[in-house]
Amino acid sequence: MNTTNDNQIVGSDYRFTILSDRLIRMEYQVDVHFEDRLTQTVQNRDFKCPDYTMIYDEQGFLIQIETDFFHLYYRGGEFNGETLFIDSKYNYGTHYNRWHYGDVDEKNLLGTARTLDKADGEIPLEMGVLSKSGFSILDDSKSMIQDHSTIVNRENTEIDLYGFAFGHRYLDALKTYYQLTGFPPIIPRFALGNWWSRFYPYTQDSYLQLMARFEQARIPLSISVLDMNWHTTDIPKEYGSGWTGYTWNKKYFNDPEKMLAELHRQGKRVTLNVHPAAGIRPSEAVYPEVAKAVGIDPRSKQPVIFDLNNPKFVKAYMETIHHALEKQGVDFWWVDWQQGSARSQHQVDPLWLLNVLHYNDQKARKGNDALTLSRYAGPGSHRYPIGFSGDSIASWQTLQFQPYFTATASNIGYTWWSHDIGGHMHGKYDPELALRWLQFGVFSPIMRLHSSDNQFMGKEPWNYDSETEQIMTNFMQLRHKLVPYIENANIETHEQGIPLMQPLYYQYPEDKPAYQYQNEYFFGSQLLVIPITTPKDSVIQEGRVDGYIPAGQWTDLLTHQTYVGPDELTLNRPDSEYPVLVKSGGVVVLNEDYMENINQLPVALTVQLFAGDDNQYSFKEQLGDNQATTTFRWSSVKRQLTIEINDPAGIIPPNRQLDLVEITSGQTVVVSGVQETNTTFVTPIQVDGEQLSSQLIYQKLVKCRLDFDLKQKIYQVVQNTTNLNQVILTLQSMAPQVVSEMLSEVLLSK
Template sequence: MHATTESRAGTDAAARPEAMVERGDVRFTVLTPRLVRLEWSAEGAFRDGRTQVVVQRALEVPPFTLSEDGRFIEIDTGQLRVRYEKGTGRFGAANLAILVRRDGNPVTWNPGDAQKENLGGTYRTLDRYDGDTWQDGSKLPLEDGLIARDGWHLVDDTDGFGIDAQDWVTERPAGERQDLYFFGYGTDYRAALADFAAIAGPQPIPPRFVFGYWWSRYWNYSDEELRTLGARFEKERIPLDVLVLDMDWHTTPGLSLRPGHEHEDVFGEASGWTGYTFNRSLFPDPEAFMRWAHGQNLRITLNLHPASGVMPHEERYEAMAKALSWDTSTQAPIPFEGASQPYMRALFDTVLRPLEAQGVDFWWLDWQQWPESKSHPGLSNTWWLNHVFFTEMERDADRRGLIYHRWGGLGNHRYPIGFSGDSVISWTSLAYQPHFTSMASNVLYGYWSHDIGGHTFDKKIPRPERHLDPELYARWMQLGVFSPVLRTHSAKEASLHKEPWHFGPPYGDAIFAAIRLRYQLAPYIYAAARAAFDTGVSIVRPMYYHWPEHDEAYAYPGQYMFGDDILVAPVTVPAGADGTAPFPVWLPPGLWYSRDGAESFEGGKVLARSYTLGEIPIFVRPGSVVPLYPEGLHDLSTPPDCLILQVFPGEEGCTSLYDDDGTSQGYRRGEFATTRITSWRAEQVQRVHLDAMRGDYRDRPATRSYVVELLDAGIPESVEVNGEPLPYSAEPKPRTWLFDAAWLCIRVDLGPVSVDEPQDVVARFAPEHAPPPGLLHRMRRAGDAVKYLKQVWGDISALPDDVNLAGQAARVLAYAVEEGDDAGRAERFAAEVRRFEARYAALPDSVGATPIDDAFKLGFAQMLGR
């Protein structure tokens, strides 16, 4: 095995000499103002090499003071004060104390102190958990996170295995010793995560296609069925990036299993699951199948369960045996040992590389192997296989590493992405997953991939009653939009169909909309992935990262920040009889805008509101600039040459577009580009400025088309770009602007422009023509309510004209804006808005005067939110 990106600085991960204070059998290393390493060794021997958790210590040395006398040594960083009694040996409560300075509430830590308010980390799997409860009633045994309300955390690396120059495991050091990392951060949680990333390595950026839609189902698909499935995705215009083949892709013949022991083999492990040879009855020509998939810009991942070794029926058995000098005369299986360097080298070279040459893009390392290595007791097989597969992939032609496996413990954040396993299909599971996902960021594990929609039914549900609730699935897909990875999956049950076209309105509409929104948000998500690499703060993160002093930030675990600017609270409860789901959301202090920018909310309190199936509680910071891709993408393999910049109301805001080649490790070497965008808004003018692109990378574009959307802006008196006035157009055209009545926004089309030249967009307004607050929300609720009446009441011809007109307010407003001369456009818009507001206010009375059943009238009023 050869060195990879983890070890390019060399195998020695020693801190700089000036950061270390060594006195006999103890050594203290000041890594950051908030992070100190504490070592004691009875032999006075200290470890400088890489470990499973820590791969780098040569950080810039922060200022600190050192003072000592005949009895004590004291190190002070300004944030921490470490005091140790010299010559007293092993660290304990009697000889070591660390003061953590934090505003108004300093804390003193001594070895052995129990942490009282750890904020949680993650766990290797959600297999068979209904929410956080297993089938026997036990709770998910979450590991601790790196942060706690106590203001400190201790990472004990004493028993961590080492990693050598070939990226291979080494034994733990012998002798009596302690190797501790003390983090003291108060409430600065993000600083603690940054400190951990500095010594444990950053979260890698996955290939860009990872952020698209993954199709997965535990099903014995054939080549023809998958081609038919792909054609249907194409026909329905549903984008797709990854095709997952579960374990039926391979053969498992020749197994002699005893009744009742169908899942055991000669090694006493799960069997019938390991395989490396394509099932030719399903895939007559695997290479041709994968050529077709790649021709559709689909990436392929295959499921592996490696614990049973390599069986004699495998096509590559002889080659593997030859590489290991294995006696094939008995036709015995070649036993698995992931910590055996010869075994893994032979497995990659003779078995897996040939499959990759045929077209496999990355591997899904599924459940099965025993918990620990047999050759290295205490070494987690999950952790180790994550490391080995990921680093092996990064050796291959500068490809980004990518695996798909469960969490193995601290340090596994370096090997994305996670597979959370076979969760139970229930509203309880859906409600738990936002909390589980955001909490994993407390150990930098920012890329959990869940079985969207759940995997399997509770075994207590009779088989004839096992049907996927379409509302539950639609809401789960909405969570998937705002998850690190959007991947549907399910158990091998004929009733579990998750194809989007399987669901009729309104559920299918919500599912399709969710997938489209995911692809639109891809540039925002990709920039957040870069930020996670740079800062240690994951895409999905808890509210308390940003508002640690507010108890509410801890009390609403079902909501989270998605990147820096978007707050998401996925609805995880079913709708009531009125078709809406009540879902309270805590809005942090300050002003927040709805996803469409048309409603503002003063934070610092709980917003109690109900949501229709098509509504997701999404809130955006004032002034935010959210980059989007246009609708109609087929996949994320090649970014479109057009970007939409949604600019939210607010005095000022900024963002940074992020670009790289999407596939290589060049981003680690500085091969990327950024474009800073700022916005300012006053009463009568809004300005958006795009800086020139900075940086370079492979395939960097020379030009790009931009569409700037000014949300909740009303009708402008003028729009100009770089000082040049733009004309109004009723249809999208380069170098024009239009007003989109469906979003109540100005859309400025810059057309293709040089990325090396700045762009300045200015819109000027007359204040009296600004739309009233909440107008778009009222328009959409009116449309939903009228649609509801048409669905439940047969005699729709009896609806008053004002009800029909209120139900299509956006179209009426569009006609008012588009028709007539330019000079009167703002006045026509304002007049039509006043007419809508009058109709909207009168809607309950207008409908109440009709002979509609009272139950329908009540439903109508509830849809309006009255």
């Protein structure tokens, strides 16, 4: 017997819910106890009922369900490869892909993993909701029930699947996934700057002295992280290890409130690392109060067991312990749960409970300033940002994997990974590795330098040679300059489901190279990053990376070299440069006052216009619950930049100054719009392709490990031969291959 209720088709042991013309829920339950509550992953099933066609008892099928984008066939009975399959209509019905129940999605573009602990290179990834096949499955069968404040395991065994039939419209699929599971919340602005973090036994004086040295070096920091040494770790053996703790170590921090107040005065937010697994032991200062709260006589010295299923413990855990420390000045928590998942199949994963508990507590009291740093607990974790990826090995192999790992996590909606930039442990002194990792950190979601308590592993820029120190300083300053740009992408992630970091195939799904160059990614809507993750070549003394240049014109953010795609080529960069390309007509908004308090909206902004194709860039800013939008519209024909401001709450500083820098070889730009009188032109950067090529080739040859005479001959060829093809052929015949490739890249760019 079948019953139909708007978008649901229900039988004796099955239920199909057509959520949209591209998304269907498929359930099988022998006890007919279908799950209507929300789950750990799925937080919304209230979709607009789409148009669909139902066919009963025809051609050997009990049910057929068809929309414009998929056709489901069901023979009845238990779900298996014979009874249930779906044709997804790829590219609006021009191609079809058939999925049978139980199929392994060999073309799945993958998602992420719980941790990078001890990773020294690539690790396996879980499935995502995007697939080159055009159809993917989200299996919610084992997801916990999370309906409002209730978090429990499922009572009944049920097959509970969601089928996504989006073809290669990946961003549409991701937005629907967010509609189903909840959109990522806003990340506080202060989290977008540089974090200083280290597992190290700082004292109060040494830590403040370190912060002062960063200030003197004009290296901006927005978050101070105190790892586990903030609390007492030397406890009686009968109480267990010292990893868990909530009592300030007065040997190191004699006046923590004073220290926290000073860090706040400097404009920093502070987080403390906690490992809560061991509960509250009698060695803790708060033990008597917590013990009484859960019904234990403090005189018994019986430890208070960590138990998030006990409401009395939860109340004491949050209010007596964490809220009390927050009153002293702690802003948010690094919840470092390393004890795996549930203790049995009948218990809820404690990591999930911790993430929900801490983030919701922050959200209720701090609104859009809510934040936690914790570990990934599976699909749906994007609602409780941000993710701590774990204690990775400091090696080139680990760095080489991280860009792909970070961008690919967007395929399961997880957009805010925070890595131990530079690597957590082991490794050896390698300034180049530390620098390239830091540069990736600048162009990653969270820029958190971190290392172990090995006294030789500190990531302070001045621990390296003077040249590396200066480059590191420049890039850490650049991160804070980029905060307005990153903040805009942050808002877009929350409102539109557009990740800050996107694999190439999100924008170019039909370009084969977009799947091959796995480390390459978009960073916001205007920038394309091709990270350098291998050591420099010994001859040319530059880092090299193979990249894909999509169709159109792309200009390097730092060198202003211009490339025209589609093309595949090797990019070469000295230590001081990093391949970040701006799309044609791109607009990049920067705050040149990188030492300014990150929590304030800048009075002055620099707007870099990479003139080219028509472009519209909506730049959003947020203060509290209020937003302002400045829209930049670039017309290539009129060579006109129109600026429109929508600021209903008046959050933009009244004396806001926009300094426009045009990076182009073209003519004068005309500015129009409501902000015209407050816009000034900084001297335009006129890019002369030939002059730029000549300068770059000279600079690159200077550092090449070649005979001086050969360098001279190469440079004369470049200077005196006008035919570009002839120059490249001559270089190939007279110079080592790596040198000719490096110089050809410069010559072929404009």
